Amino acid sequence: MLLLLEQCLNGLQFGLLLFLLAAGLTLVFGIMDLVNLAHGSFYMVGAYFAATFVALTGSFVLGAMLALAATLLVGMAVELIAIRKLYGRDHLDHVLGTFGLILFFNELVRLIWGPAGMNLPLPPYLSGSIEILPDVYYPVYRIAIIAAALAVALLLYLVVMRTRVGMLIRAGASNREMVGALGINIQLLYTFVFGVGAALAGLAGLIEAPILTAQIGMGENILIVALVVIIIGGIGSIRGAFMAAIFVGLADTVGRAFLPELFRLVMTPAAASALAPALSSMLIYLLMAIVLVLRPQGLFPVDRK
Amino acid sequence: MSAFFTARSIVIGALLVFLALLPVYVVATGQFFPLTLFTRIVILALAATSLNLILGYGGMVSFGHAAYLGLGGYVVGILAKEGITSGFVQWPLAIAASVLFGLVVGALCLRARGVYFIMITLAFAQMIYYVAVGLDRYGGDDGLTIYRRSQFAGLIDLSGKVQFYYLCLALLIAAIFIVSRLVDSRFGMVIQGSRSNDRRMRAIGFPTFRYRLAGFVIAGMMCGLAGALLANHTDFISPAVMHWTRSGDLIVMIVLGGMGSLFGPLIGAVTLLMLEEGLSRVTEYWQIIVGPLLLFIVVYARGGIAGALAGLHRG
Numbered sequence: 001m002l003l004l005l006e007q008c009l010n011g012l013q014f015g016l017l018l019f020l021l022a023a024g025l026t027l028v029f030g031i032m033d034l035v036n037l038a039h040g041s042f043y044m045v046g047a048y049f050a051a052t053f054v055a056l057t058g059s060f061v062l063g064a065m066l067a068l069a070a071t072l073l074v075g076m077a078v079e080l081i082a083i084r085k086l087y088g089r090d091h092l093d094h095v096l097g098t099f100g101l102i103l104f105f106n107e108l109v110r111l112i113w114g115p116a117g118m119n120l121p122l123p124p125y126l127s128g129s130i131e132i133l134p135d136v137y138y139p140v141y142r143i144a145i146i147a148a149a150l151a152v153a154l155l156l157y158l159v160v161m162r163t164r165v166g167m168l169i170r171a172g173a174s175n176r177e178m179v180g181a182l183g184i185n186i187q188l189l190y191t192f193v194f195g196v197g198a199a200l201a202g203l204a205g206l207i208e209a210p211i212l213t214a215q216i217g218m219g220e221n222i223l224i225v226a227l228v229v230i231i232i233g234g235i236g237s238i239r240g241a242f243m244a245a246i247f248v249g250l251a252d253t254v255g256r257a258f259l260p261e262l263f264r265l266v267m268t269p270a271a272a273s274a275l276a277p278a279l280s281s282m283l284i285y286l287l288m289a290i291v292l293v294l295r296p297q298g299l300f301p302v303d304r305k
Numbered sequence: 306m307s308a309f310f311t312a313r314s315i316v317i318g319a320l321l322v323f324l325a326l327l328p329v330y331v332v333a334t335g336q337f338f339p340l341t342l343f344t345r346i347v348i349l350a351l352a353a354t355s356l357n358l359i360l361g362y363g364g365m366v367s368f369g370h371a372a373y374l375g376l377g378g379y380v381v382g383i384l385a386k387e388g389i390t391s392g393f394v395q396w397p398l399a400i401a402a403s404v405l406f407g408l409v410v411g412a413l414c415l416r417a418r419g420v421y422f423i424m425i426t427l428a429f430a431q432m433i434y435y436v437a438v439g440l441d442r443y444g445g446d447d448g449l450t451i452y453r454r455s456q457f458a459g460l461i462d463l464s465g466k467v468q469f470y471y472l473c474l475a476l477l478i479a480a481i482f483i484v485s486r487l488v489d490s491r492f493g494m495v496i497q498g499s500r501s502n503d504r505r506m507r508a509i510g511f512p513t514f515r516y517r518l519a520g521f522v523i524a525g526m527m528c529g530l531a532g533a534l535l536a537n538h539t540d541f542i543s544p545a546v547m548h549w550t551r552s553g554d555l556i557v558m559i560v561l562g563g564m565g566s567l568f569g570p571l572i573g574a575v576t577l578l579m580l581e582e583g584l585s586r587v588t589e590y591w592q593i594i595v596g597p598l599l600l601f602i603v604v605y606a607r608g609g610i611a612g613a614l615a616g617l618h619r620g
Contacts, residue, residue, distance in 0.1 A: 035420055037553075085604045091420045092366050093603045096560055099553045100599030107593035224431060224549060231424050278439025285428040285435075292417055292425045 002136055007257040008250065013142050015249020016149035020204035021226040022233070022241040023156060024197020030173040030236020030302060032087055032190055035094040038078070038101035039201050039226065040219025046071045046202020047214035048109055051118040060123040067206050068199050075198020079191045087190070106216050117215035120206070145207050152203065153242060160238055169193060173236040173302050225252075228288045234298025243300060248284050255280040313614040317568045320575065324474055328467045340466050346578045347473045348534045353558040353570035354480050355527035360556065361565035362488050363520050364500030365415070368423045369430025370555050373403045373525045375437060375547030377532025382449045382542040392455030392463075396533050403529025404522055406433070411521035415514060427549060437544040448543025455537055463537050473534055477571070480527050485567050487523070496520050557599060563611025572610050 025039050049070045054063030078101065086097050126144055129137040160166035168189055171179045180186040205219070212218065229248050233240030259280045263272035291299065324343065331340045352374055359365040380399040389395065410429045417425050443449045454463040463469045487493045498506045499513040506513045536542045545551075554577070562573025577595075584591030606613060 035423070082600055089603075091423060092360075092556070092560070093607075095366070095368065095423065095553070096556060097600045097603040099550075099557065100596040100603070102550075102596070103592040103599070104596030107590045107596065111590050111593065220550065224427065227424060228428065231421065235420075274439070274441060278436045281435035281438065282432040285432045288428045289413060289425060289432075292421060292428075293413055296417055296421055 007254050009138060011250035011253035012246065013145050014253050015246035016146060017204050017207060018226055018229050018249050019153060019242050019245035020149060020200045021222065022229040022245050023238060024200040025226050026230040026236055026238065026241045027193050028197050029230060031169060031193055034086060035091050037095060037098040037223065040223030041102055041105035042071055042075055042198040042201035043205035043219040043222065044109060045074055045105065046205035047209035047218065048113055048118060050206035050209050051120040051214050054120055064206055068202055071202030072195045072199040076191050076195035079194035083194060109216055117213040119213050120209040122210045225284065228284050232288055232291045232299060234301035236302040237300045240298055240300030251287060252284050255283045313611060316614055328470055337466060340470055342582060344470045344473055344538055346574050347477050348531050348538060350571040350574035351477045351480050352528045352531040353555050353574050354484060355524045356555050357559050357570045358484050359520050359524045360559055362493060363496040363517060365517065365521065366423050367426040368552050369426040370528055371547045371551035372430040372433045373528035374532040374535055376402050376406055377529035378536035378542040378546055379437060381455060381533045381536040382451050383443055385451045385453055386443060386449060390453045390456045392457045395455050399529050399533040400526050403525045407522040407525030411518045415517050415521065430547060430549060430552060434544050434547045446544060448541055451536055451540045451542065481567055492516060561602060561609050563609035566611040569609060569611040576610060
């Protein structure tokens with residue numbers, strides 16, 4: 001029971017992390033109609049920036065802030081230089097162009113920071129565990145992740161639902177041409193949204209860096225999971241991305257923890273230990289395939305009139 | 306296609322002559338490295354050719370095509386590990402496994418369109434990737450060494466570098482020929498028509514789903530064979546073969562060479578892998594050049610190399 005609770009918290013934390021990645025991806029997808037495979041690169045860049053700035057400044061929070069700002073700038077620069085040319089093109093072009101960006105960023109990071117990964121040490125106040133229930137200890141850092149990501153999600157919700165910029169973003173997601181026709185500087189909006197999406201991915205990266213260390217190619221696998229999230233949630237929908245991210249995070253984490261046990265109930269231990277890990281890694285892709293077959297527009301589609 | 310000696314046909318002809326004569330040079334100089342490199346290029350060109358059938362002609366952007374490379378490879382690897390080294394068993398089984406996978410995946414994926422199709426093919430490729438990672442008996446994440454190449458009862462010895470190279474080249478040429486026949490057939494016309502306007506094709510009475518599924522399966526079949534070749538070439542198979550970035554590489558080859566052109570995938574495979582090889586000698590950080598180059602081609606040279614060559618003549 002306690003294990004389940006702990007795994008659920010882990011799943012929630014992973015889900016929120018996925019949401020940070022998926023939010024930017026789904027906005028860019030929904031508004032600019034752009035498949036951005038290079039989104040994972042911002043995740044990686046954010047982690048490296050954080051490791052560098054934290055080491056330079058000696059402060060975790062200050063370093064993280066600087067890393068976020070730097071990732072935002074990198075994202076906007078990439079939009080201005082490269083991504084802008086891809087709007088309105090075929091999805092295949094997006095896949096290829098941004099695939100090229102992944103290669104570029106991986107090598108750039110290797111050139112600047114070297115092939116070895118970078119550690120991001122946690123400050124004392126974030127390391128260690130606290131007692132969340134009598135006799136149940138949980139790492140402080142993971143709780144901080146959950147709190148921070150929830151705060152960001154709330155902030156994002158408020159910005160998107162309650163501000164003028166957010167209104168434009170929502171309008172852009174449902175009808176791009178109309179927003180442009182009404183005299184909004186759509187180019188500027190695009191650059192802004194892309195930069196914010198990159199910064200959110202960078203935030204996810206810097207959050208993961210202390211747990212997994214910053215390394216080259218770290219964004220590639222998680223990017224695919226984030227794509228799964230936005231497909232399940234419905235492209236362009238922040239709410240959908242949030243729900244789907246939590247769902248996928250929980251399914252993945254809890255599945256990995258409990259599928260072996262479940263399988264052992266119905267088959268021999270040898271077969272269970274062979275089958276369960278593969279199946280639990282496949283679980284989220286299976287979910288996505290089922291969603292796509294039954295409800296191709298995702299669970300929470302944006303209304304497109 | 307009016308003039309015989311277009312820039313395109315000269316380049317393709319030269320390339321084919323080069324590929325055919327490469328072993329002669331290699332045997333004469335005793336430098337076997339180029340042959341190893343080009344065996345790999347030819348095998349990957351076969352994989353890219355198969356993908357081009359559905360991507361270039363059918364408009365189906367499958368982002369999980371490397372799954373078949375792994376599938377074919379794993380069939381060879383697993384059978385070899387279990388003591389069945391006969392190629393007459395291994396290769397047909399590799400193809401059969403690919404057909405089965407293609408049928409199931411295709412039947413599900415082809416309901417989706419556009420970016421959803423890209424994502425769902427990717428999802429299935431990821432699934433089979435993780436299945437391979439989970440195969441503890443067959444090396445799991447670390448992969449599986451194949452100690453004996455497929456045996457063909459003395460007909461052909463795959464350990465002979467030159468023989469193996471010619472076999473791969475022959476299969477590649479055969480695949481290109483099959484694709485060329487398919488594309489010009491009624492079947493190919495339906496697939497191409499469905500790329501331009503699927504609704505109209507259905508309205509005039511073609512059950513396009515079946516045609517596209519057949520195309521999807523044929524492409525998978527060829528790529529499964531390429532997987533069997535690749536496993537024999539490297540004497541090794543691991544999940545890395547089907548990592549999603551490998552599927553990306555195959556698409557890159559096609560677009561680099563020219564989508565929907567017969568020899569485009571071959572030109573693309575040669576270009577990409579030679580570029581890799583050449584640049585990695587100049588600088589360790591060669592991808593920093595290839596990445597932006599790719600972006601440049603996507604933005605400014607959609608037709609790829611084959612398209613540029615055709616354009617040379619037209620302009």
